[in-house]
Amino acid sequence: MKHLFFIVVLCSAIFGQSATATGASKTMNPAISANGLFIGRYFEPALPAYNGFILQEMEFQFSSVVDPYFQADITMALHPPHSHDDEDEHETHGMTVDIEEGFLKTFFMPRGFGFRFGKFLLPFGKHNPLHTHMYPFTHAPSSVMNIFGEHAAADVGGELSYSLPLPWYSEVIFTATDGNYEHLFDAGSSDLAFGSRFSNLFDISESATVELGGSYLQGPHGEHGEIEEEHHEEMAQFFGADLTFKWRDVRKSYGKALIWQNEFLTDAEGEKDGFYSILQFKFARRFWISGGWSSVFDSGVNEYKTQLAFVPSEFSFVRLESVYTDDDQWKFFVQTNFTIGSHPAHKY
Amino acid sequence: MKKIFISLFLASFLFAGKLEIVATLPDLADIAKSVGGEKVSVSSICKGYQDPHYLQAKPSYSRKMRNVDLLIFNGLELEIGWLAPLINSARNPKIKPGKFGSLDCSEGIPLLEVPHNELDRSGGDVHPLGNPHYLLDPQNALIVAQTIATRLSQIDAENSEIYQKNFDEFRRSLELKIVEWEKQSEQLKGLQIVAYHKNWEYLADWLGLEIVGYLENRPGIPPSPKHLKSFVEIVNEQEIRVFLAATFVDVNQAKKAAERTETNLLILPALVGGVQHVDSYFELFDFLIQKLMESAQ
Structure with missing residues (x-):
């Protein structure tokens, strides 16, 4: 209900403005795009309930300038319900509707500052702020899912960011949110959640960059009784550190490229710590090969992934993936993706 | 630091x-x-x-x-x-x-x-x-x-x-x-050429060149074997002698296509700084006109 109310408010802000200002004109319509992710799965040992083909996610994005002061972005997703979804979620034909993001960005901040307000993916680490179709593999690494759950963590609140005037790109972000993301926090608590991220990106050559980042998040405990009694009075705290190396043959239109991304995540109690490392290599104009390792230290279970991706254009891909976990589970995926409409350019 | x-x-x-x-x-x-x-x-x-x-x-x-x-x-x-x-x-x-x-x-x-x-x-x-x-x-x-x-x-x-x-x-x-450039390139008027990508339309329009085909028949999409075959046929049938490609495109693919024809593959800068010693807008056109003239002779 809360989600439904939120989208109605945002949509009325965008479409209401357009309608009154321009009547039936299409020029003020928001940029609209749709993105479909379909996946085929085969698990060995077999899990009959899981094997087969499903619609992994259908994502819709709307983006428009609202007025001289704001821009609005909305991302809605339809996907199969997660294990933690309850009956209050509005489901249609077995799918769950999520407002992944819906926020206003201001135009009137002083130089170097940015501010947004609404629901957004929490800027924690490198993986959490990604929409599903931008994941390096079909699913998030086990170490990320161990903390954030099956989907990226998003919350309602405000985000202030500032790019520091340094010889390299340096950004600091602060967030104050409702603390309503159930997988991390106690949604019933009136306490707010606070987060911060500090990232620095260095151009080590014309073709290569290194990014170093640190993230912090705290909010009301929400582990549904799993946390020991003495911790309940304290705030849940999460820490992250990430290192990303990117290289691309910048002198060629469709040159070779390499991405090596590493991230360590933990909570204050050290009960949910984990690490992943992902290596992606573009070896031909339309082909990528990738490998990944993720470890959840508490359980001691490691996850190994390999993937071959065929990317005919920036608007579609087909990926074949195998996943092996220490508990002798093999998973095989074939995933297809398409994007139609006016989809915003992705960040670096 | x-x-x-x-x-x-x-x-x-x-x-x-x-x-x-x-x-x-x-x-x-x-x-x-x-x-x-x-x-x-x-x-x-x-x-x-x-x-x-x-x-x-x-x-x-x-x-x-x-x-x-x-x-x-x-x-x-x-x-x-x-x-x-x-x-x-x-x-x-x-x-x-x-x-x-x-x-x-x-x-x-x-x-x-x-x-x-x-x-x-x-x-x-x-x-x-x-x-x-x-x-x-x-x-x-x-x-x-x-x-x-x-x-x-x-x-x-x-x-x-x-x-x-x-x-x-x-x-x-x-x-x-x-x-000066127009005078130098007068003999290029009507010259039929082929190109890798649609970079050169304005240059061709200005100099009076005629672009009769592209290696990329759809911009940004690599040519299919069928298109490559028809590209080679067009070039050979019409005896096209000049094939333009920008420095940043897939030069190997352009070279392979050029080898199957008798065209002179010209890998040219499409922007200032595209090759050494082309450091200004004027030098870019000096270079382009010079290379086009050499290939047409």
């Missing part, structure tokens, strides 16, 4: 009082330097040997844009894949779209290949507003220079006379060079 801070400190004195301009393309940067003269400090995001369609939105580029007074861009969606996220992360209110510090240089350009029917992406990386490579006709640089001069005069009214004087000088020099 110490050196970087000292350089920044010195640069702050050197550029004090100058208008800071960032251009998306080196050609635009060079024109802006000519018009702005001593009163501006100009840098370019894309290098001449990079494909402006596929630049990555590196945060270091947005850092370049953080403190500028004016952003000059090509427009017609050439920079669609990277400019918007850069403007967003630059957090410079002056250069937001619609602001005075944001200048689309395609204003007033007589465009080629403006589609008159509905487009979709089955045609590849199509440009729905028209072919964006208009800077490869030097006559269009006159319009761009005028656009830049007008905007500089609006932003920095105190020095408007200087901008107008610089523009007049640039126009005189370029008009003289255009006459």
Whole structure:
């Protein structure tokens, strides 16, 4: 209900403005795009309930300038319900509707500052702020899912960011949110959640960059009784550190490229710590090969992934993936993706 | 690190009082330097040997844009894949779209290949507003220079006379060079050529070349074996002798196609700085005309 109310408010802000200002004109319509992710799965040992083909996610994005002061972005997703979804979620034909993001960005901040307000993916680490179709593999690494759950963590609140005037790109972000993301926090608590991220990106050559980042998040405990009694009075705290190396043959239109991304995540109690490392290599104009390792230290279970991706254009891909976990589970995926409409350019 | 801070400190004195301009393309940067003269400090995001369609939105580029007074861009969606996220992360209110510090240089350009029917992406990386490579006709640089001069005069009214004087000088020099280039290349009129990508339409239109086919039959999409076969057939049947490709395209693929024909593959800079010793807009056309003349002989 809360989600439904939120989208109605945002949509009325965008479409209401357009309608009154321009009547039936299409020029003020928001940029609209749709993105479909379909996946085929085969698990060995077999899990009959899981094997087969499903619609992994259908994502819709709307983006428009609202007025001289704001821009609005909305991302809605339809996907199969997660294990933690309850009956209050509005489901249609077995799918769950999520407002992944819906926020206003201001135009009137002083130089170097940015501010947004609404629901957004929490800027924690490198993986959490990604929409599903931008994941390096079909699913998030086990170490990320161990903390954030099956989907990226998003919350309602405000985000202030500032790019520091340094010889390299340096950004600091602060967030104050409702603390309503159930997988991390106690949604019933009136306490707010606070987060911060500090990232620095260095151009080590014309073709290569290194990014170093640190993230912090705290909010009301929400582990549904799993946390020991003495911790309940304290705030849940999460820490992250990430290192990303990117290289691309910048002198060629469709040159070779390499991405090596590493991230360590933990909570204050050290009960949910984990690490992943992902290596992606573009070896031909339309082909990528990738490998990944993720470890959840508490359980001691490691996850190994390999993937071959065929990317005919920036608007579609087909990926074949195998996943092996220490508990002798093999998973095989074939995933297809398409994007139609006016989809915003992705960040670096 | 110490050196970087000292350089920044010195640069702050050197550029004090100058208008800071960032251009998306080196050609635009060079024109802006000519018009702005001593009163501006100009840098370019894309290098001449990079494909402006596929630049990555590196945060270091947005850092370049953080403190500028004016952003000059090509427009017609050439920079669609990277400019918007850069403007967003630059957090410079002056250069937001619609602001005075944001200048689309395609204003007033007589465009080629403006589609008159509905487009979709089955045609590849199509440009729905028209072919964006208009800077490869030097006559269009006159319009761009005028656009830049007008905007500089609006932003920095105190020095408007200087901008107008610089523009007049640039126009005189370029008009003289255009006459010279046209004279040099007279025998190219009517020459049939093939090309890798739709980079060269404006150059061909200006010089009177006829482009009879493309290796990429759909922009940004690699040619199918069937298209490659028909490309080779066209080139051989019509005895095409000149095949143009920009420095940043898949040169191996172009070479393979050229080997199956008897064409002279010309790998040319499509932007200022695309090859060594082509460091200005004038030098770019000196080089292009010279190479075209050599291949046609």
